[in-house]
Amino acid sequence: MNYKGLLEGLVHLIYPSLCIACQENDPFSDQRLCLPCLQELPFVYNSADSMAALEGKDFFPPGIRYFRSLFYYTKESLVAEMIHRLKYNGQYRIGHYLGHLLSEKMQSEQSWSDYQIVPVPLHAKKRKSRGFNQAEEIAKGLQKGFTIPVRNNLLIRSRNESSQTAKDKWERSRILKESITINHTGQIPKRVLLVDDVITTGSTIAACANLLFEAGTKNLSVASLAVSV
Ligand SMILES: [Zn+2]
Structure with a gap:
C-alpha cells in the first residue's frame, strides 16, 4: 500500500x-x-436536457454533438459542496465514483467504443499543489465504465495567470484560450469525450473544443459532473 x-x-x-x-x-x-x-439531488435527466442547459451559455462551443452532465449546479447546494470537497479537500475518490455513475447514464445514450477521453487540463503548478487534477479523476471513473483510453496530456495548461483581473468575461475567455495548448506529439483522436468537473460559462470547454477541432478531431462530445443553471 x-x-x-x-x-x-x-x-x-x-x-x-x-x-x-x-x-x-x-x-x-x-x-x-x-x-x-x-x-x-438535482440529477439531469438525459443528454437532451444537458444540451438545453449548455445552449444558454455565453461560450457555447459550436460543433459539439453530445453533452451530458450528471447534476445541475447552483451555489451553496449539496452538489456545490460535494464538488468543493473533491477539488479542495483532497477527496479525489468522489471523482471516481461520480465519473462512474455518469458513465452508467451515458452508456444507454450512445456507444463510446471509438472514443478517447480527454480531461480538461490543470496547470502543472496547481496540479502539484492539489496533488491531482479533478478532471483526470472523473475520467478514471468514466474509463472504468467504458474501458476506452484516457489522454491525460493531450491538452496542456501552459500559463497559470489569474484571469480574475480581466475586465470582463470576454477578456477572461481570451486569456484562457491563450493558456491552453495541444500536444501534437501523439496521434490526435478523431472522436473525443472531453471531461470537466463543472461547466459555468462554457469558456473552458469552448477553448478546448476549438483546439481539438483545429488539430483534426471530427467528433466531439462533452461530459461534466455538473452544469450551472
Ligand atoms: Zn445523503
Whole structure:
C-alpha cells in the first residue's frame, strides 16, 4: 500500500464513510450516496436536457454533438459542496465514483467504443499543489465504465495567470484560450469525450473544443459532473 492509500485507510478508520453529499446518512447499498440524496439531488435527466442547459451559455462551443452532465449546479447546494470537497479537500475518490455513475447514464445514450477521453487540463503548478487534477479523476471513473483510453496530456495548461483581473468575461475567455495548448506529439483522436468537473460559462470547454477541432478531431462530445443553471 502506498502512502496515499495508507493515509486514506487511516482517514476511513477515523471517519467511517458517510454519504458524500449530505455527510449525514450511511450510503445506500454499494453506492457512496444515501437513498434520500440519490432520490433528491438535482440529477439531469438525459443528454437532451444537458444540451438545453449548455445552449444558454455565453461560450457555447459550436460543433459539439453530445453533452451530458450528471447534476445541475447552483451555489451553496449539496452538489456545490460535494464538488468543493473533491477539488479542495483532497477527496479525489468522489471523482471516481461520480465519473462512474455518469458513465452508467451515458452508456444507454450512445456507444463510446471509438472514443478517447480527454480531461480538461490543470496547470502543472496547481496540479502539484492539489496533488491531482479533478478532471483526470472523473475520467478514471468514466474509463472504468467504458474501458476506452484516457489522454491525460493531450491538452496542456501552459500559463497559470489569474484571469480574475480581466475586465470582463470576454477578456477572461481570451486569456484562457491563450493558456491552453495541444500536444501534437501523439496521434490526435478523431472522436473525443472531453471531461470537466463543472461547466459555468462554457469558456473552458469552448477553448478546448476549438483546439481539438483545429488539430483534426471530427467528433466531439462533452461530459461534466455538473452544469450551472
Ligand atoms: Zn445523503
